[in-house]
Amino acid sequence: EVQLVESGGGLVQPGRSLRLSCAASGFTFHDYAMHWVRQAPGKGLEWVSSISWNSGTIGYAASVKGRFTISRDNSKNSLYLQMNSLRTEDTAFYYCTKDTKITIFGEFALWGQGILVTVSS
Amino acid sequence: QSVLTQPPSASGTPGQRVTIACSGTSSNIGRNFVYWYQQLPGTAPKLLIYRDNQRPSGVPDRFSGSKSGTSASLAISGLRSEDEADYYCAAWDDSLSGVIFGGGTKLTVL
Numbered sequence: 001e002v003q004l005v006e007s008g009g010g011l012v013q014p015g016r017s018l019r020l021s022c023a024a025s026g027f028t029f030h031d032y033a034m035h036w037v038r039q040a041p042g043k044g045l046e047w048v049s050s051i052s053w054n055s056g057t058i059g060y061a062a063s064v065k066g067r068f069t070i071s072r073d074n075s076k077n078s079l080y081l082q083m084n085s086l087r088t089e090d091t092a093f094y095y096c097t098k099d100t101k102i103t104i105f106g107e108f109a110l111w112g113q114g115i116l117v118t119v120s121s
Numbered sequence: 122q123s124v125l126t127q128p129p130s131a132s133g134t135p136g137q138r139v140t141i142a143c144s145g146t147s148s149n150i151g152r153n154f155v156y157w158y159q160q161l162p163g164t165a166p167k168l169l170i171y172r173d174n175q176r177p178s179g180v181p182d183r184f185s186g187s188k189s190g191t192s193a194s195l196a197i198s199g200l201r202s203e204d205e206a207d208y209y210c211a212a213w214d215d216s217l218s219g220v221i222f223g224g225g226t227k228l229t230v231l
Contacts, residue, residue, distance in 0.1 A: 047220040060219075083124075095166070105213075110168075
């Protein structure tokens with residue numbers, strides 16, 4: 001079955017760090033760019049970060065640039081999001097998504113179920 | 122504030138045709154593909170329309186997308202109760218070098 005499963009979410013204090021993981025299965029992971037998209041509770045979707053198949057091209061939304069780091073391990077079929085200096089406004093469901101191309105195209109063809117990150121003291 | 126503009130809500134009765142508009146600029150919709158995502162209550166979003174007007178396999182042909190200039194629209198014909206969901210438009214933005222979403226439209230089937 002083709003799927004993406006996020007893990008690593010939870011409650012964290014402002015200023016602390018958290019690392020999200022996304023396990024991919026059912027497709028050839030290294031053939032696709034990957035992304036993180038988030039959604040604050042009751043709000044709309046916001047693109048967070050993207051990474052090409054070989055990590056050669058990476059992009060971040062202005063709201064997270066300098067604080068978040070996206071990475072991937074093709075040998076483990078896994079995508080990661082290291083989140084540092086977390087703020088209350090980072091509270092959201094974080095979705096791992098799969099592109100349709102090897103480079104960053106911005107076509108979110110497959111989504112994980114999402115993982116909740118709550119930043120609160 | 123979203124860079125793509127959508128109406129916050131839309132509604133229709135079963136069997137009706139409804140359209141949801143999405144307005145952008147020359148740096149996004151004007152020169153890049155438009156995507157539509159459907160988010161049913163309590164679930165993850167799902168790709169509904171890709172590259173302006175293409176449907177992934179499994180998406181009923183009641184759903185259609187179109188684009189003209191810096192605006193796009195999603196049309197749903199033969200409205201059904203299970204179409205009640207949030208709908209988001211999205212496009213790559215050359216100025217931001219990233220994907221931008223509309224604020225979302227909550228569709229209610231009366």
